[in-house]
Amino acid sequence: MAYDLNLRIKVIEFIESGGGIxxxxxxxxxxxxxxxxxxxxxxxxxxxxxxxQGKINIKKLEEDVKNNPAYASKRKS
Incomplete structure (x- = not known):
């Protein structure tokens, strides 16, 4: 989750002014x-x-489906 830069600054300033973590x-x-x-x-x-880097390499997936059409058609049913 990305935090707003203004919030980050306020947090750091609060700590530098004596606030605990x-x-x-x-x-x-x-x-x-x-x-x-x-x-x-x-x-x-x-x-x-x-x-x-994503978890799945799309080019390798397409190549695998192309090389194994029987398996790919079974998965669609």
């Missing part, structure tokens, strides 16, 4: 592990994943 987590409804990750980052802006 657990208290901050409860107030802002953000997990403690998330807060620790934000504290360890140089930039609070969201990171963009350029190339996310």
């Amino acid at each position: 657990t208290k901050t987590s409860k107030i802002f409804k953000v997990g403690r592990a998330t807060i620790y990750r934000w504290l360890g980052r140089e930039e609070l802006a969201a990171t963009k994943v350029e190339n996310r």
Whole structure:
């Protein structure tokens, strides 16, 4: 889940002004592990994943269906 940059800034500012991690987590409804990750980052802006690999390689699936048409037709019934 992506959090708004303004929320991230408010959370970090709250901690830097003396708020504890657990208290901050409860107030802002953000997990403690998330807060620790934000504290360890140089930039609070969201990171963009350029190339996310899916679980299924579509080209290999198409090739498999083409090579095994009998099995593919059984699955449709």
